[in-house]
Amino acid sequence: MESEVSVAVVEDDPTVREAVGEYLRAQGYAVWSFGDGVSARRALREAVPDVVIVDRMLPGISGDELCRELRAAFAVPIMMLTALGEVEDRIDGFAFGVDDYLAKPFSMRELSMRVAALVRRARAAQASSGELRSGAFVIDLLRRRAWVRGQEIALTGREYDLLLFLVRNDDRALGREEILREVWGWSVGERSTVTVHVRRLREKIEDDPQDPRHLLTEWGIGYRFRAMEESG
Template identity: 75%
Template sequence: MQEAAEVVVVEDDPTVREAVGAYLRANGYVVSTFGDGVSARTALRDGTPDVVVVDRMLPGISGDELCRDLRSFSDVPIMMLTALGQLDDRIEGFEFGADDYLAKPFSLRELLVRVGALVRRSQRGQASAGEVRVGVFAIDPLRRRVCVRGEEIALTGREYDLLLFLARNEGRPLGREEILREAWGWSFGEPSTVTVHVRRLREKIESDPRDPVHLRTEWGVGYRFSTLGDGS
């Protein structure tokens, strides 16, 4: 029998915290809950769960700070819960290292679906052994590590999944909806999420992100991954 996935919920509103915790437990997850960022940070440094669900506005240290701190030592999938739901707010959340973003008020069923997608993404990455080599890129699915020209680069979980999916489909134009569905396991989502992560990924893999060689825009379609001109 497969071991139940563990989810950490960090939310200062006791009603929301208890509702989310109870719903996830009822659907088979092992859940730990925290009401502030300080206690959550201490616990997360002692052990890594499968998914972290964190409110952006927390007492002590903010959800943004907690997310950034967690990213300094872990690539655990992070979902932000927040009342700040505008596009700029979502982009800012991704900049702090979040993998997903759910605006309040939200449906517990949608939360469950998104948590499940994050868990499957993590498990799929762990199970997909066999190094992927394309051009100057070497991707290790078992360790979830990426090297470019022999040098390891730091990616968030969602950036890693995006690059792996692109690399496995080198040369093929990929639409944003297909990336949402196939790379991240979302049955629904906002295409702007892909745009944000493409921009972040370009900053890490391209010599000049404003004139990308590898992660190219395919106008009217989405994106195309290429190793042409990489000097390999």
């Protein structure tokens, strides 16, 4: 099953922010909401959503500055919302890395259709480049390399296989037997093999392996992997 598509909404107007969030959630998206650029920048350094929607006029840091920083660090699709509709303003936005531009007032249906288009284009680009992106993780499928929050992880071959399986099954409870079967190819085997590799992988991908935010224990079942970190 395909993981839920995540959208970060950075908008200082609470009415617009709440309306966009409610509409996108009703369309099946996971939505992170931020009322200013500073809190959004802090959270998005830790985990990257599938799409970012940014209002141009933000308190703290401007939408322009936030977009520049995001584009310099990540390939996440960015849509800019603005009350300005002049051609020059749209050109400015595209110049510093915005992928799409929507002037206020806008219809929620158009916003949703544009978000869906950004997701489709991003996934097509990832597929053609042999790259898998999910939350804080990027995996190079061709060279068998992986990054978390922009930092490359030194993985053994089996650790890479395990991480790839987990990312592809984001937010799904996984039993140790299933992991053994799918990653090791064993129909029978010691479940402790999975436990040991999970512990080693946590040491490489978690800020605090004793309090993991990505590779969680699912008591009575096995594990649950979450590529996207909780905000806040």
